Amino acid sequence: MTLHHYLILAALLFCVGLMGAFTRRNAIVVLFSVEIMLNAANLNFIAFWRYSENPALLHGPLFTLFAIAVAAAEVAVGLALVIAVYRHFKTVDLESMDTLREE
Amino acid sequence: MNEVVAFWILSIIAIFGALVAVRKRNLIHGVFALLVFFAGLSGLFLLLLAEFIAAVQVLVYIGAVGILLLFAIMLTERVTGDDDRRVTSRGWFWGLVVTAAVFVVLLLPAIQQLPPPKAAQTIDPSVKELGHKLMNPYVVTLEVLALLLTAALIGAVTAAQGVRMPKEEDSPE
């Protein structure tokens, strides 16, 4: 296994996430897609760390750890927002939430 | 040899899980596919000898985020999770084009321009070392992160709670 295998895999996963974010209407699925993209980036961090000159510095795992913590916060706030929006518009369809006013 | 086989199996699982997660009509099925993706990725982390990250991946993503997503779906969709309306967005075609462009134009050339790959060094995976690093040079980051998580906790509760309903709506006569 070389670094390139992991990088191409991560790029593919990132594109799957991007595709999901572009092609779905449901806000929760868009959140899934963002998670997939973040995880692909984490895979890149770990792969670069594993094949780096000096893995003993542990930069990859540390950065990934921080990224995971931030992602967890992001999911919590994101889902809370989705629920708040759902309460207001009675839908989580992103295309029907196109107004800032109350209707 | 074992490593190559494991890599291919895990990457197929991860890609399959991600694809199902973003395209499945039933959202609950989608969440479980997403969890399969997280599990595959955790296996890849183990393969890269980052065992602590693999454990945290399972703990945070599968254990916490998965449950959170399930609850959010149960609160917003119908309980069965079936979505019989149109699920694809209006601009799906251009979305696909942009996705393909990102992959072919940006990511692949960037990966190919890397220096020729070296063999991985043998390393000694140690959770203890990671802990020392977190406590010594990165302690400020850790504290800021703790603050961020607390803020996110409070923010999430406030946002999800919304405006308090007047009391009389609670008890129908």
Next chain:
Amino acid sequence: MSLEPLTLTDILIATVPLMLIFATLFAFTTWLERKALARIQNRIGPNKVGIPCTRIGLFGLGQPAADGIKMIFKEDIVPRGADRLFHLLAPILALIPAMLVLCFLPLNFPWIKNIQGLVKPFMLDGAVIFFFAITGLNTLAVFMAGWASRNKYSLLGGIRAVAQMVSYEIPLVLSAVIVVMMVGSLNAAEIVKEQADEYWFILSPWGFTAFVIFFIAALAETNRSPFDLPEAESEIIAGYFTEYSGFKFALFFLGEYIAMFAISGLAVTLFLGGGDGPGVTMNPEDQGLATEAFPGLSAVWFLAKIFALIAVMIWLRGTLPRLRVDQLMGFAWKFMLPLSILNILVAGFAWHAEQLDNTIITVITWVISFAVLYGAASGLNQLNRGKVRPREYKYAE
């Protein structure tokens, strides 16, 4: 740690006996539980099934085998509206994590010794955190079962289980944190070695508090009585496995008991000295391997301690009534969580005091921490007592 290639034989030697032993113990525990509950309720319990074609009863020891045969041949029913795939997957998903975490217990079986250099399932540096990560998957299986059945009682049971497990996971992990702090390692073998060298953690004030919190949270995690609301038969039929029968139900049952073994095993590892006991000396350089009076003695000690905890669980099931949902949640968030956070603080101070290596200071620390923890527990008890109100009925008089 160098990654030497494992042969398939090594892996099988390390894992297959583990599964066989715990499956056998599962059968024995079901018998033990039925017998013990019967004695508590002044009954005899199963006493007929013994050796086939004879009249020898053997105290009903053949009952688990008979139950097993019945379960396998029972008709498997799937509700018409159910999600067939998830209905099938849920029991499997319930069993796999429970089986998997058994690998992280530092059990010194004699046959593992020869291949110790190769197979080190419990020598993982982060064994404890892996344990918690994988135990958390059980929640998903329960939700899956409840959701896939398309039955409102199943769904209620599933949601109850998820809420309960998520809430009680926090005190569970926080009380394990104390041991990790004291030892300075997440490695299960090192935790056991440290206890063999110093003292079992249950013997210190903070360790005892942590153990009690851990045990209560473990009861809730495995849905044991008095926290068996997800399967409360008087309220929601059988909770998340209402729609399960036959072999799938047997899988759930097996998974539940294996999870009990696993979490008791973790409690033994963290607080009760693992395989330590008379006739066993832990070798510091061998990473948790022990010198024993005869081979397998430390594994026997380990299993005996597990069974002691299982016996307490059975005893509690026979004597305590079930909690109400609001009491359950209040207990986790208003009592166990503050107490375990305070306990972490106390343990931190105690660790620093122990570093001074002064007997008088150590004794004073122990007394003070005991007083603080006792005061906090009774204070929290007083605080919460006034808030437990009688139930308000919405749809009944």
